[in-house]
Amino acid sequence: MIDAKPETIKAEAADLRSLASALTGYTISVDHGRISALWLWRSDQAPLLVTSDSRDIVFKFEVFTLAIQAPLYPTLRESEQEAVGRAVKWPFFEWRVDVLWIRDWSIPIEALPDGWYSSSKDRFFGQVPAGAEHTCLVAKALLFTGADGSRLIIDQGEMPLDLYVTTDPKFINQAISDAMLMPLDRYLEGAVPTVGDDMLEAR
Numbered sequence: 001m002i003d004a005k006p007e008t009i010k011a012e013a014a015d016l017r018s019l020a021s022a023l024t025g026y027t028i029s030v031d032h033g034r035i036s037a038l039w040l041w042r043s044d045q046a047p048l049l050v051t052s053d054s055r056d057i058v059f060k061f062e063v064f065t066l067a068i069q070a071p072l073y074p075t076l077r078e079s080e081q082e083a084v085g086r087a088v089k090w091p092f093f094e095w096r097v098d099v100l101w102i103r104d105w106s107i108p109i110e111a112l113p114d115g116w117y118s119s120s121k122d123r124f125f126g127q128v129p130a131g132a133e134h135t136c137l138v139a140k141a142l143l144f145t146g147a148d149g150s151r152l153i154i155d156q157g158e159m160p161l162d163l164y165v166t167t168d169p170k171f172i173n174q175a176i177s178d179a180m181l182m183p184l185d186r187y188l189e190g191a192v193p194t195v196g197d198d199m200l201e202a203r
Contacts, residue, residue: 001128004057006137006192009099011068013188015048019142020097020184025087028165035163038154041087046070052156052163061106063138064156066163091167092146097184100141100155100176101125101193105132125180126195137193139182141175 009016022042029037038050053067103126111131128135141155153172155164164171180193 001132002058002134003195004134004136006139007055007057007063007065008139008187008192009066009068009142010053011066012070015068015070016184016188018042018045018048019144020095023090025090026165027087035165038163038165039087040068041090050154050163057136058106058134061134061136063104063136063140064158064162065138065140066142066154066156091150091152092144094147095144098143098145098181099139099184099187100143100153100179101182102138102140102179103128103135103193103195104138105129105135107132125178125193127178135195137195139187141179143172143176143181 019040022045023040024043025041027039027041028035029039031037036051040048040050042048048068048070051067053065055063055065057063105128107129108131111129113129113131116129141153144152144154150167151169151172152167153164153175155166155175156162157164164175166172182191182193
């Protein structure tokens with residue numbers, strides 16, 4: 001089994017750091033029934049656009065994370081001005097930010113152990129099926145938690161144009177069930193999770 005280098009969120013450190021205090025609202029953009037992008041509005045800075053970012057690890061093994069960037073031009077274009085009008089107020093007065101790491105993997109379909117997907121409720125961070133050929137640690141989501149414990153997640157799905165932005169506790173609990181939460185400050189220091197062979201599922 002080959003462990004690829006960790007894949008991180010595509011963003012400037014200053015923009016990521018601003019997520020902990022500067023947000024005032026957000027606007028979801030939908031394309032053919034899926035969330036294709038998310039605008040994050042900031043009090044005294046340019047807004048941030050969140051989209052999908054795909055990375056090719058090896059042939060037929062692609063992982064997905066988030067891309068976050070400010071516009072490259074000084075004024076908002078017409079479509080973005082329209083997005084401002086649809087903005088939802090940021091739901092937290094104070095909040096913390098965590099980065100969700102997962103360990104993605106590739107395996108020939110004929111080698112996938114029976115019942116692997118149906119046993120996902122018992123999974124923990126780092127487990128991969130026996131027979132996995134490649135693995136990759138991926139920072140794929142941002143979790144915002146308010147002082148009252150309420151939460152909002154920005155989660156990259158398993159394909160492009162597949163963002164999830166929700167406060168639904170059931171979705172969030174499922175998303176973090178086999179992930180590792182890392183505080184944003186630690187992530188910005190360059191920390192990545194460590195995974196040993198003992199994380200492999202014995203089959």
